[in-house]
Amino acid sequence: MDEKTSLKFQLISAWCGPAFLITFVVFWGVIGQNLPNPSPDLSATDLAARYIANLNDIRLGFIMSLIIIVFYMPWSALLAAQMARIEGKFPVMAYLQLLGGGLTVMVVSFSAFFWVTAAFRPERDPVLIQLLTDLGWLCIDLQYACTTLQMVAAAMVGLAERSKTPLFPRWACFLTIWCGLSFLPASLTGVLKTGPFAWDGMLSYYIPYFCWLCWFTVASLYMIKDVRRRMRESDAQGDTMAVTHGATA
Amino acid sequence: MSTTQVIPPPLARHLPGDRDVWIFIFAELLMFGAFFVAYLVHRQTSVDLYNASQQTLDRDLGVINTIFLITSSWLAVSAVASARANRSREIVSRLAGAITLALAFIVVKYFEYTTKFAEGINLTTNDFYMFYFALTMIHLAHVMAGTVILSVLLLNAKEEKYHRQNLSGLEAGTAYWHLVDLLWIFLFPLLYLLR
Amino acid sequence: MFDFIGIHANRSWLVLLAATLVTFSISDNHAIGTYAGIATLLISYLKGRLVVLDFMELRHAPALWRGLFEAWVLIISAVLLVAYLASTHT
Numbered sequence: 001m002d003e004k005t006s007l008k009f010q011l012i013s014a015w016c017g018p019a020f021l022i023t024f025v026v027f028w029g030v031i032g033q034n035l036p037n038p039s040p041d042l043s044a045t046d047l048a049a050r051y052i053a054n055l056n057d058i059r060l061g062f063i064m065s066l067i068i069i070v071f072y073m074p075w076s077a078l079l080a081a082q083m084a085r086i087e088g089k090f091p092v093m094a095y096l097q098l099l100g101g102g103l104t105v106m107v108v109s110f111s112a113f114f115w116v117t118a119a120f121r122p123e124r125d126p127v128l129i130q131l132l133t134d135l136g137w138l139c140i141d142l143q144y145a146c147t148t149l150q151m152v153a154a155a156m157v158g159l160a161e162r163s164k165t166p167l168f169p170r171w172a173c174f175l176t177i178w179c180g181l182s183f184l185p186a187s188l189t190g191v192l193k194t195g196p197f198a199w200d201g202m203l204s205y206y207i208p209y210f211c212w213l214c215w216f217t218v219a220s221l222y223m224i225k226d227v228r229r230r231m232r233e234s235d236a237q238g239d240t241m242a243v244t245h246g247a248t249a
Numbered sequence: 250m251s252t253t254q255v256i257p258p259p260l261a262r263h264l265p266g267d268r269d270v271w272i273f274i275f276a277e278l279l280m281f282g283a284f285f286v287a288y289l290v291h292r293q294t295s296v297d298l299y300n301a302s303q304q305t306l307d308r309d310l311g312v313i314n315t316i317f318l319i320t321s322s323w324l325a326v327s328a329v330a331s332a333r334a335n336r337s338r339e340i341v342s343r344l345a346g347a348i349t350l351a352l353a354f355i356v357v358k359y360f361e362y363t364t365k366f367a368e369g370i371n372l373t374t375n376d377f378y379m380f381y382f383a384l385t386m387i388h389l390a391h392v393m394a395g396t397v398i399l400s401v402l403l404l405n406a407k408e409e410k411y412h413r414q415n416l417s418g419l420e421a422g423t424a425y426w427h428l429v430d431l432l433w434i435f436l437f438p439l440l441y442l443l444r
Numbered sequence: 445m446f447d448f449i450g451i452h453a454n455r456s457w458l459v460l461l462a463a464t465l466v467t468f469s470i471s472d473n474h475a476i477g478t479y480a481g482i483a484t485l486l487i488s489y490l491k492g493r494l495v496v497l498d499f500m501e502l503r504h505a506p507a508l509w510r511g512l513f514e515a516w517v518l519i520i521s522a523v524l525l526v527a528y529l530a531s532t533h534t
Contacts, residue, residue, distance in 0.1 A: 174273040182280065184390065188383055191373060196287045197383055203287060207280075262506045271509060278516050285520060289527035296531045312468045316461060323457035326499045330453065420501075427499045434491050435520055438484050442471040443528050 003234050010081070010227045013074035017220030020071035021213065027068060028112065032061025038133065039200045040193040047133060048126035051119050058119045062112040069108050075220070076101025076150070082167055082226060083157045093153040100150025107147075111140035137199045142190050144183035144208070151180035151215060167226050172218050179211040265329075266420035274428045277391070281432050284387070285439060288380045295376060300444040302377035305370070310361050311441040314354050315433060321350035322430040325399070325423040332411040332419055340406040340419070344399055347426065351396040358389055381440055388432055395429045398422045456498040463487045478532045485528065489521035 029035045033054050038047060051058060080098040084091035114136035118129045155176035158168035186204045188197035196203040292299045324347040331339035372382035402422045405411065411419045448454050467487050470480045496513045497503040
């Protein structure tokens with residue numbers, strides 16, 4: 001494959017980031033009725049009623065989310081390639097980031113798929129609907145560590161890079177680490193049903209998810225910048241080649 | 250031709266360590282600030298319950314832990330002073346002291362928690378205990394991370410890595426440790442004393 | 445001779461220890477009631493300031509950084525004080 005085509009694929013992968021972000025917020029957050037998300041304290045009957053009252057939105061939101069989530073994959077793959085370029089012969093952190101990115105897709109997918117299943121037969125026993133909803137939220141809220149690891153790996157490589165045109169500025173690397181750590185309170189969603197640490201609370205939901213989106217936006221911007229810079233370099237090299245060839249012709 | 254008057258430069262102001270680590274530290278302060286506010290807002294709705302539950306906390310252990318952290322922090326900044334004076338063995342012993350006190354803090358917290366668990370109290374018992382366990386556990390995670398950082402500094406210090414010309418790693422790592430101390434200075438009265 | 449008290453950080457440590465013991469001893473003093481709480485918060489503010497200035501060594505840092513951290517300590521102390529006073533009036 002020639003360099004120009006490869007760079008084109010890279011740029012598309014980088015733009016998968018913003019595409020994922022916007023569509024995810026729209027389908028998972030807004031249409032899927034997760035802003036605000038249902039409280040773990042809701043009774044099974046109230047929860048089932050919520051599904052029935054918003055049935056089409058919930059189905060559309062999460063079925064689409066299950067498709068859109070895969071845009072996270074080319075983005076993670078590009079980041080892995082960019083990290084591997086920095087790491088050199090043993091791109092361990094790049095692999096770790098890739099693993100983390102892939103597992104994040106799985107964790108978010110499974111959670112949305114539980115909710116689609118809950119909405120599949122809304123006439124079911126409300127207790128079962130509640131179980132499926134619980135499965136979805138605990139799946140996504142307790143298994144944040146693979147995402148944290150993905151983020152920390154990227155930050156570590158970003159910090160260690162010593163080039164004139166680094167992939168990530170230092171402040172972005174520290175932002176990444178801090179955002180990754182902001183997920184920690186979400187572990188309490190496994191125990192608490194009310195208060196700021198429950199899965200509908202400020203400290204386990206709104207702040208961590210917002211932090212994840214902030215990191216994702218910042219990282220995407222710098223990844224796109226990096227690909228475009230390398231595209232310009234490649235073009236410039238192509239031009240100099242053409243000039244020298246032209247001169248000798 | 251006029252002669253320009255020479256204005257002496259201002260006294261050099263210096264940010265120790267690493268600016269980006271300070272950004273991270275400040276972000277942590279903001280996060281805990283949000284936790285404090287969450288506690289206060291929720292407490293307002295059931296002050297009596299909070300005050301009553303607070304009485305069951307062991308304030309003696311809380312004070313002991315405060316003293317441990319303050320002293321540990323002091324040893325850490327003293328280690329930096331030793332590095333500035335190029336006294337490398339002192340750096341090692343002071344960091345070792347700081348780490349010992351950090352471990353002592355962790356041990357005390359272990360006893361505090363297990364005592365409560367043995368009495369059947371955990372973070373689902375009521376709102377106060379939820380905050381008590383959640384906030385001190387999140388702080389404890391920071392204490393553990395800080396202890397790991399101090400240990401890395403100790404290993405580096407043993408290899409005589411730190412001296413007046415190479416300080417910023419030591420300063421940055423100990424700055425994080427002072428954050429942990431600073432947070433406890435507010436967390437302790439908030440949870441254990443104010444009623 | 446090693447001048448223990450002459451060094452800022454050492455002095456601050458002793459003050460911090462003393463302040464901690466003071467807050468501990470007044471904390472369960474029913475005779476002074478809410479004044480104990482107010483005093484505790486004031487002392488916490490001063491303790492926080494000492495950690496920022498002498499342990500974090502921001503006393504001689506650029507004004508922006510010293511300002512940010514001093515502001516955090518001040519605002520947190522103020523917020524705690526206001527919330528505490530509000531709770532004693534319920």
